[in-house]
Every structure is written in structure tokens, then in C-alpha cells.
Amino acid sequence: MGVPAAVGHLDADCFYISAERVRNTFLLGKPVGVLGNQGAFVIAKSYEMKAAGVKTGDPIWEAIVKCPHGVYLKRDFRWYEVLSRLMLDVVREFSPEVEYYSIDEFFFRVPSDSERSLQETAEVMRHRILQQVRVPVTVGIARSKTLAKLISDQAKPFGALALVDPEAERALLDRTAVQEICGIGERRAKRLAEYKVFTALDLALANRKLIRSLLTAVGEALWFELNGDPVLPLYSQRPPHKMLSRGGAIGKPSADFNYIWGWLVRSLERLIEELEYHRVCAGRLETWVMHYDGQVGVGKVELNGPTDRFDLLLEAARLGLRRAWLPRRTVARLNLVATHLQWPGSVQRGLFDPPAERAETLARLKREVNDRCGRFALRSGATLFVNEFYKDEAYSYEVCDVRGKICF
Numbered sequence: 001m002g003v004p005a006a007v008g009h010l011d012a013d014c015f016y017i018s019a020e021r022v023r024n025t026f027l028l029g030k031p032v033g034v035l036g037n038q039g040a041f042v043i044a045k046s047y048e049m050k051a052a053g054v055k056t057g058d059p060i061w062e063a064i065v066k067c068p069h070g071v072y073l074k075r076d077f078r079w080y081e082v083l084s085r086l087m088l089d090v091v092r093e094f095s096p097e098v099e100y101y102s103i104d105e106f107f108f109r110v111p112s113d114s115e116r117s118l119q120e121t122a123e124v125m126r127h128r129i130l131q132q133v134r135v136p137v138t139v140g141i142a143r144s145k146t147l148a149k150l151i152s153d154q155a156k157p158f159g160a161l162a163l164v165d166p167e168a169e170r171a172l173l174d175r176t177a178v179q180e181i182c183g184i185g186e187r188r189a190k191r192l193a194e195y196k197v198f199t200a201l202d203l204a205l206a207n208r209k210l211i212r213s214l215l216t217a218v219g220e221a222l223w224f225e226l227n228g229d230p231v232l233p234l235y236s237q238r239p240p241h242k243m244l245s246r247g248g249a250i251g252k253p254s255a256d257f258n259y260i261w262g263w264l265v266r267s268l269e270r271l272i273e274e275l276e277y278h279r280v281c282a283g284r285l286e287t288w289v290m291h292y293d294g295q296v297g298v299g300k301v302e303l304n305g306p307t308d309r310f311d312l313l314l315e316a317a318r319l320g321l322r323r324a325w326l327p328r329r330t331v332a333r334l335n336l337v338a339t340h341l342q343w344p345g346s347v348q349r350g351l352f353d354p355p356a357e358r359a360e361t362l363a364r365l366k367r368e369v370n371d372r373c374g375r376f377a378l379r380s381g382a383t384l385f386v387n388e389f390y391k392d393e394a395y396s397y398e399v400c401d402v403r404g405k406i407c408f
């Protein structure tokens, strides 16, 4: 039969909530909230909880006032990943070209030799995922990625809609505010408003050169996409990382050196796991310190040569922290960023590096023990100051540990 060239976007509805409901049907139809790592903030909510006025980002003490009968659960990214990969398998049954965009979002090329119409494809995929994974999803199909995502955003929840007719596209763009387009943030929207571009349709009908001058090539690509020309590539294989990073909120804000250092070493060990997994070495290590008062400090340390060695990176982190941390100031968040990544094959050993043999033996031993006994079974003594976070299951696996996604 043959169908027009089209791209689909599949997005799970309230994914974390739906995932919890898969393993606990008691939660079906009830107001459910999933909490962030310290159980302090709502990071996802069911439609029932949303109706009670709870918003994503609300602290738990406000949420329970708004929704006292809600069920509040700690997030479990390991479980969400299991379901995410099952969904990915189903999407691949429909398309050989799938982009694993985020833990619950996928872009896919609709094969042109499909026996089904585009609308049927959207409906059958939605049905198959519900049947096999028991997660409700919304599917949007269009002429470009940007259009497909706009369609699925508007068709939620449990929608299935294929839209390739230009007239129908225009109607959709006309009722879409420009900041709802993925890639248009507040700053860009403000810029566009000066030129009376308020809706996605205004953007699509605007002069392309004007859009390029206002929003650079990024905006121009969106202009093409909104006009039905698919210019954004579909990444069915993740491109190599330009940087790798680990870190985030440090439990409770603190000005205690041992506690802060413990967190930094924890992040470093997790960062090294990533370097090893991707088989790359860091040429530079950046330490980012977000202080409680909002000030941000950065310590960039060039390494003598690209490395994934704990001892060398530890020294770089120590120096980075010294540069980034405002003395005695309370710290809220820490991030370690490895940049200037290189494949080990192209790495030349630094002349002044301490001998590698001991460090390599230790790294191998650590890997072997942890592979066998659990992820953090053998770790640096510095992390004893943040021991409580190793005992908490919710901390053992973060969303950034789900590999292969394009979004980060």
C-alpha cells in the first residue's frame, strides 16, 4: 500500500506513576505522587493528584495539605528502566529506526512499506504497548519530529493521532503557543514576541531569514520542521558523548568539608564508571559548586593527559573544589564534568604521571568486586561521611544511569 514519509513520537503518560501502577494495581485510579531522592519533592503526579492541585516540584509538606489522601512513593529508576526497555523493544517491532530520546519518549521513522495507514499505526502501537508493558502511552505521527512531538503533547493522555495534512497541521500550530515547541524557551519566546510571533503558526509563516537572525540555525531548523520539512536527524545510535557528568543535590545543604568531599568522591566514582563504560578518558575535569545562596563556583583543571584513573582525577577534583567552593559557604549542589574526552587508543601517557600499574590494579579489583558484590560494595573511604545515602535504595540508581538516551 505504501504510506507517506512520516516520523512518530511515542510518549508514556505520567510514566513514573504508570510504572508504579504496573507492579501495584492498588494504585490504579488513586491520586499518586512520586518523590525525588530525599522524599522531599513531588517529581511526578497522577492526573488524580493534579486535579487536587499538586504540581511537579511541590514540597511534600505542601502536597499532603493539598492532597491528604494521596499515596506518595519514592522513585525507583531501576524499575522504570526495565519498563522503558520493554517499550523500546515494542517500538522496534514497528520501526527499524528508533531514537531512544528519554526514559519514556521515543522517536521512530514509520516504514514507507507499512501495510497500515499512519493513523492505524499510531493506534496499534498504543494498544500493543498497553497490552505488553501495561503502560498507557500517547503516539503522534507527522511529517517531522517537531510536529510529531507537538501532536503527541496535545493528544495526551492515551492519544493516538496521525496528522500529515497541511490544513490540519496549520490548525494545530495555530492553537499552540510558541514556547510549547521543544527548543523554544522563555528567552527565545520573548525575542519572538517583539516581532509578534506568538503561536507556532506565526513562527511557521514568519520569514525564514528573520527567524535565523533571531534564533540562529537552531530556530531555522525548527522553522523547517514546522513547515513539514524534516531536517532534524533521527538518532537511532547515540552519538559519542562530548562530556560526561555526575552529581546533583548533596542530600542536605552543608558547609562541612568532610561531607562535601564525601559527596564529591561519590560523584567521582560514578563518573569513572561512566568513563569506563564508554571507554573514554577525560582531558579536563570541571568541578561545579552551587552554593545555597545561589552563587556558583567553577574549578576547571586540565589533566596532564586524558585519563580515567581514580588517583589522578581525585587530585584534579581536590584542586577543582578548592577553586570552586567559596570558603565556609553552604553548598547545595555539586557537579563533576569530564570534558575533552578521548578514546584511550589515542591517549599518550604523561611524562610526569605516577606509575599506572598500581592504579590500574586497584581499578580492576574495584570493578571486579563491585560487579560481583554490588555497585558500591568497594568504594573510597572518603564516602563514609555520606554513608546514609549508600544504605538508601533510592540513591543507588539515578535517571542518568539509564544509558543510551539522547536527551543527556
Ligand SMILES: [Mg+2]
Binding pocket: 011, 012, 013, 014, 015, 104
Ligand atoms: Mg511522558
